[in-house]
Structures are given as structure tokens and as C-alpha cells.
Amino acid sequence: MRNRLEEKWAFITGATAGIGKATAELFAQSQCNVVINGRRKERLENLKNHLQEEYKVAVRIACFDVRNREAISDWLSAFDQPIDILVNNAGLARGVDAVFDAQFDDWDDMIDTNIKGVLNMTRLIAPQMKERNSGHIINIGSIAGHESYDGGSVYCATKHAVKAFTESTKKDLHGTKVRVSMVSPGLVETEFSNVRFKGDDDRADEVYDDMQPLTGQDIAEVVHFIANRPPHVNIMDSIVFPVDQSSSSMVYRDE
Template identity: 60%
Template structure:
């Protein structure tokens, strides 16, 4: 059953990976889209593609989610009620231990994964609360459930997303606004290339010998979460590829 047709969704980090695939699945269901990301030309291409294939409207806004003023300007420019906020924008930078890590990498992760998510939630939740309807879906990570060496700040930010999701649900208790999180394990997207500053060899090695999750896999779960009946709120889903059992337990097939 399609419960989403005609609704409007804001998707952050929509130019690639999980954000792009989620936006496309929403579009297939007749959801009007407001897409954000830093790559303006890519957003224009996505808008043309989606509007040519689906009977929906697509608005785009190119800005950095870390910039609070840009977030405020973006939300002020939205003229329709937002039914779904998919806080997807996020990234990891580096795998250095705490005593060697780069401060700028830390700031980038904290400003994107935590503060950017909070800005968008703070700015869009009031209209949802006022209407007594809406759905905030945060893209977390299994790193928000289990910390690992080399991920001190990335894991910290995703633990924060888990706490923010739970506290947001409690803050909006009694309003019928739903709050959810989706927590993927190893997903093969641009994620690892970003983490290793474009080093494709290092990025590819993360997925060697396994059949990792794809952006499509996670987008399908996000769609499922969003499409539940209004009285159903899925707080979190933890998703691993079969080859993964924890952050550090990954079975690799040497023949692949």
C-alpha cells in the first residue's frame, strides 16, 4: 500500500548514495522532493531526471549542511508543509587513533553528522509539531551502537545521532510526529572514498571479499519505515550484510 503519494520529503545529502536512492524510491511513490547537497550541477541533473520520469515536483538547494545560516535560509524558502525529513547527510574522515587524528577531520564530522542534522531537525520540526504530523528519519550507523578503534569521533557522532533520535521522539511525545533511525553496517557507496580522501584503492579494500550492502538496500528500508501506517513508529533498524556480524567481525571470501 502506498501511503506516501502526494507528500513532500526533504532529503539532505541527496546527490549520491543512500540519499539519492532514497529520493528515487520516494519519487516512484509519488512523493514531491526537496533535495539538498553541495553539488549544484548534480542536483540540477537529478531534478531533470526525476521530473522527466515521475509525476512529481522536485526542488533543489545547494548548500553546506554545516552552515546554520544556509540551513535557515533554505527552510525559510520552503513554501509547502514538509511531511518527511530524511537527515541523510553525513560522512567519515580518516581512521587515525585519538592521539594522532586530524582536528579538521573531527570538526567536519561533528559539524556534518551532528550539528547539520540538529539544524535541520530544529528548523523543520516546529511545523510538524504544529500540524501534529510528520516524520523525521535519521540515517545513523551500526557505529552508533558499537564503537571501534580508529573511529573515535565518527562513532561518537553516530552515538550522538542515536541519542538525538531517541530524545527527539520524547520531545515530540504526544504530537503524532514520528521519529526513526536507520543504522547500516558496511554499505558500498562513496563513503569510504570520502573517508580516505579519494584513495580508491583503500576504499575498495574495505569491501574486498564480501558482498556489501548497497544504497538500494538501505533506501528500501527507509521507504518501508516511511510507509508504515500513521500509528506505527519504527525507532531503529540495524542492518548488516550477511558477511558482517559486528564492526570488527567481517568474513572475507578469499576467492572473491
């Protein structure tokens, strides 16, 4: 397969673990320079050292919260390279409470990160792509953006928003060579469930009991494939399930 990522710059949010970290690794392996974003500086520094030593690519750290519009703008103003690929991966779920029992703080965390974070990054990077008439925005969505489930009212709403935003962004950039894509995973075993259950590791582990979930690597490979298509090809969305899953609520468990 031809490598179209060599010497480009990819900006990957939420790169301290899971899908984001695996995506940074695959892009670096393809000789793509990477900007790795997250809030945990030590993890970012460790990943930077690993990628530079292993793949001899340029790596920059962007240690900020994607909810902080001013921090994003300040960092981008000081960055002297064009961003060819933006992977909006940062996101989270908080709790599985019914809408009448949910915590407002949990709602704010999900809305501000999953929606506003994607909006912030896209709004501040898309203009340079439009001006150059090249670039690729890849949003990490979810099966929750295609079908809703009980206990996930606001999380599902945020991922439906990402789907709508992805489609509208493509239409706003209609007539340019800027590509816009989304990947919508099902069950992926990362830190996602640990965050959703607020550090209750036993409860998080139960989500993946007696079935084989996807890994961050699996989704990173899909992101890499989408980014590496010929310039005239735009994959708008890709729903990715483990074979043991058939919908947001149908999971086969070999008990």
C-alpha cells in the same frame, strides 16, 4: 502495499549520491514530491531532471551545506510547502587515525556535519511538524552508533550522538503524532569509504574486498518502508547488515 507517500513532500539531505540519491528515487517512484539537498549543484540538477521526467513529481533543489544554519533557514523561509518527511542522511567519516594521531580538521568536519547538521535540520523543520501534529523525521545512523571500534573514535562518537538525539527527539515530541526513526547500516558501498580515505580509491575498494556489502538502494528501501508504515506505527531503529557482517568489526571475506 498501500502507498501512503503520494503527494507528500520529503526533504532528503545528502542526495547527490549513495543512500540519499537512492532514497530520493524511491520516494519519487511512490509519487512523493522531494526536496533534494547537497553541495554539488550539477548533480542535484541532473537528479531533479531525471526524477521529474521519469516520475512526474515536483522536485526542488536545496543546494547548501547542512552545517550552514543561516542557509538552511533562508531556504526554508522561501519554501511554500509543508515538509512531511525529513531524511537526515548527510554525513561522513574522515580518516581512521587513532585518537592520539587524528587531525583536528577531520574531527570538526565529522562533528559539524554528522551532529550539528542533523541538529540544524531538525531544529528548523520540527516546529512545523509539531504545529501540524504530523510528520516524520528519519535519521541515518550507523552500526558505529551502537558499538565503537578502533580508528573510529570521533566518527563513532558522532553516530552515538545521532542515536541519543533520535531517542530524545521522540521523547520531546511525545504526545504528538510526529514520528521519529533511525536506520543504522553496516557496510554500504557508496562514496563513504572514498571520503574516509580522502580520495584513495584503492584503499576504499579494499574495505569491500571479498565480501558483498550493502548498496545505497538496500538502505533506501528500508527508509521507504519505515516512512510508508501506517500513521500509528513508529519504527525507532533498524540495524541493517550485509549477511557477511556480524558486528562493526566482524566481516567474513571469501578469500
